[in-house]
Structures are given as C-alpha cells and as structure tokens.
Amino acid sequence: MSDFWIYLVILAGSTYLIRAIPFALISKSIKNRFVRSFLHYIPYAVLSAMILPASFYATGTIASGVAGLIVGFFFAYRGKGLTFVAIASCIGAFLVELLLYIL
Amino acid sequence: MKQFLRGLRGGFPIGLGYLSVSFTFGIMAISYGLEWWQAVVISMLTLTSAGQLAGIEVMINPGQYFAMLISQLTINMRYSFMSIALSQKASKGFKGIKRWLLGFFMTDEIFAVASQEREISTKFFLGLSVLPYVGWTLGTLLGSLIGNVLPTIVLASLCIAIYGMFLAIIIPPAKKSKPVILVCALAGILHCIFYYVPLFSQIPSGISISLSAIIASIVVSILFPISEEKGAANE
Numbered sequence: 001m002s003d004f005w006i007y008l009v010i011l012a013g014s015t016y017l018i019r020a021i022p023f024a025l026i027s028k029s030i031k032n033r034f035v036r037s038f039l040h041y042i043p044y045a046v047l048s049a050m051i052l053p054a055s056f057y058a059t060g061t062i063a064s065g066v067a068g069l070i071v072g073f074f075f076a077y078r079g080k081g082l083t084f085v086a087i088a089s090c091i092g093a094f095l096v097e098l099l100l101y102i103l
Numbered sequence: 104m105k106q107f108l109r110g111l112r113g114g115f116p117i118g119l120g121y122l123s124v125s126f127t128f129g130i131m132a133i134s135y136g137l138e139w140w141q142a143v144v145i146s147m148l149t150l151t152s153a154g155q156l157a158g159i160e161v162m163i164n165p166g167q168y169f170a171m172l173i174s175q176l177t178i179n180m181r182y183s184f185m186s187i188a189l190s191q192k193a194s195k196g197f198k199g200i201k202r203w204l205l206g207f208f209m210t211d212e213i214f215a216v217a218s219q220e221r222e223i224s225t226k227f228f229l230g231l232s233v234l235p236y237v238g239w240t241l242g243t244l245l246g247s248l249i250g251n252v253l254p255t256i257v258l259a260s261l262c263i264a265i266y267g268m269f270l271a272i273i274i275p276p277a278k279k280s281k282p283v284i285l286v287c288a289l290a291g292i293l294h295c296i297f298y299y300v301p302l303f304s305q306i307p308s309g310i311s312i313s314l315s316a317i318i319a320s321i322v323v324s325i326l327f328p329i330s331e332e333k334g335a336a337n338e
Contacts, residue, residue, distance in 0.1 A: 003165055004141060010168055011158040012148035014175040015182075020206030023186035027198055030191060037324035039188040043218045044276070044283050045290035045316035045323075046181055046211065047269045052291035053298050054308070055266035059259040068263035069270070076267075076274035082216070083116035089267025090123075094260035101256055 059093050068093030110230025117212045118238030120268050123261035124152055125239045129246020135159045139247040146243035150210060154178045177310045185214040189223060197225040208232035215272045282327035290319035
C-alpha cells in the first residue's frame with residue numbers, strides 16, 4: 001500500500017472538485033424553464049434510483065430489507081420525520097432478521 | 104445561530120444513517136487490507152459512500168491511477184447536478200470562499216435535505232454538515248477498530264437506515280405532486296432495468312444511477328415543466 005497517498009489524492013481530490021466547482025462557479029440564477037425543471041426533479045430521481053433496487057439487498061436478506069422499506073414507507077407516508085422513519089425502518093428490518101434467526 | 108441549529112437538527116438523522124453505513128465501510132476497508140487510520144483518513148477527506156467503496160477496491164492493486172480517476176468521475180457525476188441545483192437556492196451571502204469550503208459537504212443526503220429549503224444560508228448548510236461529517240468519521244473509526252464485535256443481525260439491520268431516510272425525503276412531496284411520483288417511478292424502474300437486464304448489468308452502479316436519474320428528469324421536465332415564477336414551489 002505504498003501508493004496509498006497517491007490514490008488518496010486522486011480519490012479525495014476528484015470527489016471534492018466535482019462537487020465544489022459547479023457549486024462555487026455558478027452564481028447566476030438559471031432562467032431556462034427546462035433546466036429549472038430538470039434541476040427541480042433530479043434530486044427525487046437520484047434518490048429513487050438509489051433506493052431501487054439496492055435497498056432490497058442492503059441488509060443481506062431480501063425479506064428484512066423489504067420489511068424495513070415497508071415500515072419506512074408507512075411512516076414516511078404518515079408524515080413522520082427523517083430520524084423517526086430511519087429508525088423505524090431499522091427496527092422493522094431487525095425484527096424480520098431476528099425472526100429468521102430464531103426459525 | 105438559529106439557522107445553524109436548525110441545520111444541525113436536520114443533519115441528525117443523516118449522521119445517524121452515516122454512522123451505520125460508514126461502520127460497514129470501516130469493516131470492509133480492514134478486510135481489503137487497509138490500516139484503521141487509512142480508512143479514517145479516506146472517510147475524512149472524501150465523505151462519499153459509493154465512491155469510497157469503489158476506491159478501496161481499486162487500491163488493492165498497485166498503480167491503477169487512471170482507473171481510480173475514471174471510476175470516481177463516473178460514480179460522482181451526480182454531485183455536479185446537485186451542486187448546480189443548490190447553487191440556485193444559496194442565499195446572497197453564501198458565495199465565494201464559503202461555497203468552495205462548504206461544497207465539500209455535498210453528499211446525496213445533505214443535498215436532499217438542503218434542497219427542501221426555499222433559500223439556503225451559509226449557517227444552515229454548515230449546521231447541516233456537522234453531524235453527518237462526525238457520524239461518517241466516527242462510524243469508519245468504530246467499524247475499522249471494533250467492527251467484528253457487533254452481532255451480524257444488528258449490523259445488517261442498520262444498513263437499511265439510509266433508505267428509510269430517502270423514503271422520508273421523497274414521499275411527502277410525492278404525495279402532493281404527480282410529476283414527482285412519475286419521476287421517482289421512472290428513475291426507479293430504469294435503474295432496475297440497468298440492474299437486472301444482463302446486457303446493462305455490467306455498467307457500474309454510479310453510472311447507471313446517474314443515467315437513470317438524468318433520463319427520468321429529462322422526460323418529466325418535458326412533460327411537466329415547472330411554472331416560471333414559482334420555480335420549485337410549483338407543487
């Protein structure tokens with residue numbers, strides 16, 4: 001691992017620049033309606049693409065992953081906050097994991 | 104100060120989610136042959152999940168600098184879009200060096216929470232970044248040092264936290280807006296196609312996530328452009 005530091009510079013440097021350059025250099029407000037619409041929708045699209053299908057496999061067992069998602073969906077739909085929903089999802093997944101462990 | 108505290112509170116669930124995710128990263132880094140301090144330094148300077156994971160996979164082999172650069176650029180391409188989107192919402196005083204410094208904290212989750220604001224102040228964004236950064240660093244440290252102590256089912260259950268958080272971010276706005284439901288469904292289905300269809304499944308997930316999101320957003324932007332004056336408030 002002698003080239004750890006070179007790797008680190010590439011890893012951290014490229015990640016930083018790809019985030020900071022657009023954020024720092026774009027200061028004017030974008031008027032174009034299509035671009036504004038695109039920027040409005042992109043966060044929801046990114047999060048959805050990250051959830052599906054990776055979340056099914058996040059816990060290592062599809063059953064507990066899906067259980068966590070269902071519990072999360074339920075409470076998110078009921079308007080609960082981020083922390084509440086995140087913890088509820090974990091508990092949902094944990095209960096199914098526990099069940100599978102006991103059985 | 105009020106803005107900072109509000110940001111701090113907003114970052115709490117993210118920090119909690121990061122603690123569990125980076126814990127897993129710490130364990131993996133050790134299993135890939137890194138030292139605990141190397142895992143921590145990577146997390147402190149990079150602050151990204153998919154990119155770090157891909158990064159330590161490349162690091163196993165010596166001299167793969169170009170592969171490292173290409174994989175990072177594709178996996179992290181989505182951050183550029185997020186930065187552009189938030190640049191439109193940053194308050195008047197949030198510019199110059201402040202943006203160069205705080206741009207470092209542009210993660211998926213910090214972005215998602217910040218994008219719900221009408222206007223993002225420097226103090227709010229700073230507050231929002233603190234606990235996720237602490238959680239990410241601490242989780243990596245703990246995972247790389249004591250990762251093998253926790254029972255596996257507890258560890259496995261924690262990995263769903265981040266997705267629960269994503270749901271809490273997208274579902275409330277989706278309830279109020281049909282185009283948001285459409286863009287979510289489209290992006291999710293597209294990424295499933297990328298994931299399950301053999302021809303596409305070779306594509307690294309960083310690229311396929313970006314592609315799915317970009318295609319879905321373009322389609323929905325054409326079908327349902329947001330109104331001129333109201334901008335993002337058109338729900």
